[in-house]
Amino acid sequence: MIKANDMAVLVLHGFNSCSKDVKILSDYLKDRGIYTISPTLAGIKGTKKEWNTTTWRDWISNAEKEFIHLKQNFKRVAIIGFSMGGLVALYLTCNYGADVLATVNTPIYCADIRKVLGNIKRCIRKRSYDPLKYYYRVINETPFWGAIHLSLGLSECIPLVEKIKTPLLVIQGLKDEAVRWKSADYLFCRSASPWKKKIYYRNANHFIFDGEEKEDVCQEIFHYLMQV
Template sequence: MIQITNMAVLVLHGFNSCSRDVKVLSDYLRDRGIYTISPTLAGIKGTKQEWNTTTWRDWISNAEKEFKNLKEEFKKVAVIGFSMGGLVALYLTYNYGADLITMVNTPIYCGDIRKIMEKVKRCIKKRSYDPIKYYCNVINETPLWGALNLTRGLNECIPLVEKIKTPLLVIQGLKDEAVRWQSADYLFCRSASPWKKKIYYRNADHFIFEGEEKEDVCREIFHYLMQV
């Protein structure tokens, strides 16, 4: 791989997740000559004991360390956040000055109950119960402490949106049941950035980097990075 720019990209995964969920994007950018790292945030994808001994501050500590190191080594640093990782990206951009921020399926308004119920009904009709099992596992595996700290992160980061003047790309899947599509509208409209773009993907659900439109999503992000 040949490094084509003096830019580094920090890719951040979501809540109850790990860097594997953004691997498709990370690999896509690396293959095109952009230095990319995607750390696993502390406690997010660990045991319940780890969940119960970490906070929102612990979650962002890994990202802060990596971001500061990149700022020392590269002329430009972009930060990309998937789901809750978008909140961490927002925090880093405001506090440490990213050169570009991309937020993918990032929550302002959480949980589209209508979409969840529609999906459950379709699954029952098809007698396919894997999605239902997935929802049950998420509820069972996510301690209340983790949910409370996600709320803390939301409360801390939402007021920062209006203070962001960095070039901004907002991406949202319209079939996302974990994040309501109005979140993308909020991020785009409230941001003070003079250079911003919003893209909806009609057939994409929350795990957008696993779906049929993942190549298009990665391509759009890459092209946006190249314009900065």
Template sequence: MDNKKTKCLIIHGFGGGVHEVKPLAEYLTALGYDVVCPILKGHSTTRHEMKKSTYMDWIDSAERELLRLKEIGEEILLIGFSMGGLITFNLACKYDIKGIVTINTPIFYWNIYQVFRNIADDMKNKKPNHIKRYLQAKKISPFLSMIQFLLLLHQTKPKLKEINCPILIIQAEDDDTVRRKSVDYINKHVSSDRKKIKYFPKGGHLILLSPTAEQVMLCIEDFLQM
């Protein structure tokens, strides 16, 4: 992909924000790509605003930016982190997309075994980093919003067969939020002729904020140059 033509739309995850994908956005911008990272409606605001937003609002937030990018260029790469990957599938069903990258995107969620391992590591190291993240996630994810996430997941799964563009599926093997078999499901159900899977042993769910981030970004750079 020509970096002077390709536009990158990076979509953050459920209950998160642009900070989750910022390192990747900065990396691709430095390479010369036009990069946009929309804030999904209700996110990065208050719990009350989050409760008022629906999964259709989240898709619309990304779609508006996609249409804006299409005004200045036809070649669009969609990059979805976590739930953002589900949104990329919805957009790719409606528009001509150059390619898709999903990063730790859930079809099957909550790796309970890894959660307990993380909590045990926190207790062993006396550094409650994971525990703080779990509590924070509970705080910013109202029950109604979780229902909207489940609705998004439910209505997205049948659309995978409509995905025909090249796709790169990235997954951290120690992800506590997304189970590894999500990758198998996506790979099996998308209709793309060009599919690539890349596993990383370490990095966790927030892999773009981990020491593995550079490897992930190099992998995406290679995909962009296909």
């Protein structure tokens, strides 16, 4: 068992979400004796208007402060980034030296349009319109400038992948509509880490911590932390 004073974990949530989306993972690690924090990044908890006043740098700044604090108080610090949080995790790992890095459904290539269109066709055939309402809500709630800054963050972080030498765990759901599965291939193949592992979950969509495989995902992350 990892003692609390040996390792700390920073868990970072995704774009247009908050820390509750990764709560199951945070709780899982805490229950097993690892000090874990999951801050809500700047602007993301607020209104759409507030979201549009923050930048990629603001999101990094929040996570940066938490990470530096952990580095000052623990022997080892791991970062786990879900979706956009994985991009922030890449940035922090390259600039401040995390001891372990895990990315979960982290975008290099965004939006699998074929999956979206396939789902829409199935909805129309079955006359089940809840997924269509979900797509509409996502489009309506996504702040324009927030999306622009996500793109800026993506372009800044992609070149950093080749500099990653930290032990790396890459997790990707194969039913993810927001992130194409080949993003995981890119992260895994392009990183310089000598100790890396890639896992695909056949039935997992983007919000993997809400799905049927969430316990397996948490377990895999915990085991990886224990091994490296």
